[in-house]
Amino acid sequence: MKLLECPMNGVRPLSEFLFGGEYREMPDPDGSDDYEWAGYVHYRDNAPGVKKEWWYHGPSGTWFIAERNTLTDEVLKTYLFGKGQTAAGKTNKNQTTSTEQSI
């Protein structure tokens, strides 16, 4: 089973995720010419290598960034857009336990 680490929910089966496409910096819509804008909207280089990608964890509704080597399918790190970064492959084995609540 393939696993992916959601920055909010931890390591989960890949079936809980959706791929959202490659993340690329958007050119300034007001300052870019048609050629540059069309390139951003339509063109992908598709060369294998380390890419930033949008991924979505369905059960929690979390969008995040994964840096993935598309040649080896190795995820290097995952993190929330614009926020801190977490290392890929980290598991929740060290999660602390506490007394369960009764209600």
Next chain:
Amino acid sequence: MTTPQTAMIRKTPVAYAQQALKPKMGELHGMEVALEFEGANVENARKQLLGVTDVSCFQRFSVKGPQAAAWLAGKGMNTPAAINSWDEAAPGTMILRLGGSEFLLEDQYSGDTCPGLAKDFKQADVPGVYKVQRADAAFILSGSEALDLLSELCMLDLRDSALSGNAVVMTQIAGISATLLRQTLNGQQVYRIWCDGTYGPYLWDMLTEVAQELGGGAVGLSCHFKK
């Protein structure tokens, strides 16, 4: 001509899935819910082995946004500090922190906090707080074989630390998105499951089907909560 005001009784989202079992129905918080399926002796045995109970009728209130925690605290609610965890917001009311800034409150059988919060909430008066409409199907999974059922229906390994402490887990059960936690109810360790109400009949069917294979089955609300 005016139409007389009558209190509307809603059906539980899983009503049609339960029809064939011919449960004894009752009303709680304006929703018709299955009180009993097979009689107390059978259901008490199921509850100890593997029982599935529909508690969609519990009252809920949900808000999200950067100021949601502060607004709830201002209303005297205890909010969990850790993301994806739960706590008791007020006596008889549990609160789930779903991610960073979304909260789901649910009155348990004896709780009555959510209607007051819903009444107090005025969108225009509270910038940074947004009400989230909930239409959940909600279940209690009880008994010694509950983890065996979940190991069949959930790909996440729930045996170890996934549900330790007051953790809330958002995962997939039988292929649909669900929220899961473990709590102690009347001295018994049980699992709580929430999913979108439209998936309720499907999840009810899946849970009870696997429960029957493992010797359990449907349990009515009366088995957990005596009037």
